[in-house]
Amino acid sequence: MLLRHARSLLFLPASNARAIAKARTLPCDMVILDLEDAVPDADKDAARAAAAEALAEGFGGRLGAVRINVEGTAWHGSEMVAVKASGADYVVLPKVENARKVRDVFSVCQKPVIAMIESAKGVLAAPAIAAGEGCAGLFMGNNDLRKDLGIPPSAGRMGLSHAMQAVVLAARGAGIAVFDGVFNRLDDETGLEAECAEGHALGFDGKTLIHPAQIPVANQVYGPDAQAVADARRLIAAATGGAERFEGRMIEAMHVAEAQALIARAEAVGQ
Structure with a gap:
């Protein structure tokens, strides 16, 4: 699966063997084994070994990634x-504020890097980070970004909207994937669905998650709608080149390319 086709990207503590085993049965598109915030300092070494063992077994066709600790730890x-x-497909690097950090991790790991944008400096440097050597995608780190910007948790995401769009623009300018941040309220499916819809409307490819129960909502919102896929197939079949009328609207090469991308995404996720 291409990274841009991923809808649901699940963070799991690399120290939690039961959660890792369960992940192989879940419908998420990526499993991210966390060595950073989710693992106490005393368990870091054991978690690193557990992550390597889990990746050697694989995740049944799901993308696999590891979030490492930052430089200086x-x-x-x-x-x-x-x-x-x-056997990791990607390495996730937290708290990125310049392209050099991504380049250094890529040069050592020899794995494509997903950079987490979690601060004002990170947002401002996002274009350079996204275009830098080794960067394959961007994650929004909205919890830390909110704190850095001085936005209270009760304020919702209105104050983050400019930063979120700036990160999407940076990713698209560099031609890489970009994913929305996690949703913290585990028992609020309605809120999760609304936040996924908002992220989708802003241009994110999918959503990072912190609980298996959140996977179906992310897959549904970010996955191609069956009717949209059917429409795309009809459009491609009808297109003959240049601007022309199709089912009451004007289409051209751009619309054909969009339809082809939609079908590719649907096929990638088995829809």
């Missing part, structure tokens, strides 16, 4: 070495 170097030797 005691675990950063050993985690990069472990990721290089692992």
Whole structure:
């Protein structure tokens, strides 16, 4: 699966063997084994070994990634070495504020990097980060970004809207994938659906998640609608080149390309 086709990207503590085993049965598109915030300091070494073991077994066709700790921590170097030797498809790097950090991790891990944008500096540097060597995608880190911007949690996402769109623009300008941040309220499916719809409307490819129960909603919102796929197939079949009328609207080459991309995404996720 191409990274841009992923709808649901699930963070799991790399130290939680039961959650990792369960992930192989879940309909998420990517499993992200977390060595950073989700793992206590005392468990970091064991979690690193567990992540390598889990990636060696694989996730049944799902993309696999590891979120490592940042430069300057005691675990950063050993985690990069472990990721290089692992079966990870991607390495997720938190708190990125410049392209150099991505380049350094890529040079050691030899795995494409997904950079987390979690601060004002990260948002402002997002175009350079996205275009830099080794960067395959961007994640919004909305919790930390909200804190950095001084936006209270009760304020919702209105204050983040400019930053979110700026990150999408940076990713699209570089031709890479971009994903919305996590939704914290585990028992609010209505709120999750609304936030997924908002992210989809802003141009995000999918959503990072923190609980398996959130996967179906993300897949439904970010997955191509069956009717839209059927419409796309009809459009491609009808197109003969140039501007022309199709079912009451004007289409041209751009619309054909959009239809082809939609069908490719649907086929990638088995729809």
